[in-house]
Amino acid sequence: MEYLQIEGGNRLRGEIRVSGMKNSALPVIFATVLIKDECIIENVPRVSDVFCALDILTSMGARVEWCEKHTVLIDTSWLCGEVKEYEKISKMRASSYLMGVLLARFDSVKIPMPGGCNFGGRPIEQHLKGFCLLGAECLENNGFVEICAKKHLKSTKITLDKISVGATINIVLASVLLDGVTTIDNCAIEPHVDDVICFLNRAGAKVIRKGRRIYCEGVSSLHGVKYRIFPDMIEALTYFTMLGATGGDITLTGVNYEHLSYSAIIFQSMGMCVDSYYDEVRLRAFDRLSGARVVTAPYPFFPTDLHPQFAAMLCFTKDGGEVREEIFPSRFAYISELERMGANITKSNNVARVLPSELYAASTYATDLRAGAALVVGALGASGQSTINNVNYIVRGYEDLTGKISSLGGKIKLLKGE
Ligand code: UD1
Numbered sequence: 001m002e003y004l005q006i007e008g009g010n011r012l013r014g015e016i017r018v019s020g021m022k023n024s025a026l027p028v029i030f031a032t033v034l035i036k037d038e039c040i041i042e043n044v045p046r047v048s049d050v051f052c053a054l055d056i057l058t059s060m061g062a063r064v065e066w067c068e069k070h071t072v073l074i075d076t077s078w079l080c081g082e083v084k085e086y087e088k089i090s091k092m093r094a095s096s097y098l099m100g101v102l103l104a105r106f107d108s109v110k111i112p113m114p115g116g117c118n119f120g121g122r123p124i125e126q127h128l129k130g131f132c133l134l135g136a137e138c139l140e141n142n143g144f145v146e147i148c149a150k151k152h153l154k155s156t157k158i159t160l161d162k163i164s165v166g167a168t169i170n171i172v173l174a175s176v177l178l179d180g181v182t183t184i185d186n187c188a189i190e191p192h193v194d195d196v197i198c199f200l201n202r203a204g205a206k207v208i209r210k211g212r213r214i215y216c217e218g219v220s221s222l223h224g225v226k227y228r229i230f231p232d233m234i235e236a237l238t239y240f241t242m243l244g245a246t247g248g249d250i251t252l253t254g255v256n257y258e259h260l261s262y263s264a265i266i267f268q269s270m271g272m273c274v275d276s277y278y279d280e281v282r283l284r285a286f287d288r289l290s291g292a293r294v295v296t297a298p299y300p301f302f303p304t305d306l307h308p309q310f311a312a313m314l315c316f317t318k319d320g321g322e323v324r325e326e327i328f329p330s331r332f333a334y335i336s337e338l339e340r341m342g343a344n345i346t347k348s349n350n351v352a353r354v355l356p357s358e359l360y361a362a363s364t365y366a367t368d369l370r371a372g373a374a375l376v377v378g379a380l381g382a383s384g385q386s387t388i389n390n391v392n393y394i395v396r397g398y399e400d401l402t403g404k405i406s407s408l409g410g411k412i413k414l415l416k417g418e
Pocket of ligand 1: 023024026093094122123124125126127128162163164165166167188190192304305327328
């Protein structure tokens with residue numbers, strides 16, 4: 001088993017390039033199922049969830065070729081509608097997008113219930129509500145979900161009861177090839193939703209998002225396309241939290257600052273200098289930051305995927321602070337792991353209250369992707385040599401974490417244990 005060894009207490013300095021966004025690369029990869037032609041996707045992050053998604057499509061008959069380090073060609077012309085790789089599907093939340101695309105292409109789909117990170121139940125009733133309103137029949141049975149079109153699916157009006165990234169994207173995927181206009185109200189507006197819409201439109205779809213409403217005018221077919229994935233806002237913001245923990249002067253290149261701006265203002269209010277210029281952002285922090293209180297909420301507000309890393313960073317601030325979690329109420333497993341390093345965090349209902357503390361080295365375990373990233377933030381700021389086990393969670397979503405942190409002067413190694 002691999003583990004990370006981090007010698008903390010070094011200021012970060014230098015420049016790194018932010019990778020493509022995992023949470024839009026995954027639905028774009030699955031969206032190629034709707035296109036019986038070659039698609040070339042650029043800026044694809046080399047993370048294990050992406051490899052897993054490509055393996056799932058390959059096992060169903062897709063042709064997948066890496067043309068360059070971050071460019072992949074996918075041709076699903078000869079895809080069969082039967083899924084294999086049950087284990088991979090059940091471990092990855094984004095495999096839920098197979099529901100929308102297989103329903104659209106083959107009129108029916110049966111997959112294991114999609115899994116994902118370990119922070120509580122991840123219901124899919126909003127996805128199923130959308131498919132049912134389009135005219136499908138949905139059954140959940142023995143850990144599988146089965147969806148089939150009763151007759152032909154029909155465009156309709158759908159209002160989500162809850163803002164959901166996954167349900168929004170899945171309903172768009174299921175409706176791009178239907179006759180007529182499907183509207184989705186109360187949709188998610190995360191950049192990954194727009195990334196998927198841009199991809200589909202470049203392939204010939206007619207999808208428009210206006211605020212929290214999407215109009216999806218069906219087209220008869222989609223064509224091959226060359227498309228570049230948006231930069232990963234959560235990866236970029238994770239490096240903000242690392243800098244907040246260590247201090248220093250770093251530049252992130254290849255970013256879209258608009259996606260970061262709500263959170264960037266919070267870091268600025270804490271005392272970090274944040275300067276953006278075209279697709280770069282320079283971050284400087286020399287004194288301890290002051291504290292902050294944040295509340296997670298759907299985009300454009302503070303992202304739940306930054307909660308654990310931000311809480312870890314608060315340990316190193318002058319005043320501490322709190323994170324109120326409004327999206328995933330059980331996303332607090334990182335607390336007990338940070339406590340091994342001496343963090344002083346108390347949880348009350350859905351709020352983590354963080355007091356400033358001197359963190360020291362410890363042996364810790366990542367419990368999910370972002371909780372793992374929080375331990376990296378903690379270990380970089382702590383004194384001494386920490387280890388982080390269960391690295392498999394972290395490599396699901398952070399490309400070349402050790403290479404990037406090392407190039408910023410952080411002391412980090414990926415080592416093999418027994
Ligand atoms: C995606 C991201 C995840 C991110 C989350 C919120 C991927 C692969 N994952 O997850 O990293 O944390 O968006 O930005 O892109 N909900 C329901 N019923 C549903 C669907 C969702 O109650 O049918 C609830 C969820 O439990 C959660 C909230 O809605 O409380 C938001 O979930 P959603 O936006 O769907 O998250 P995911 O798409 O699973």
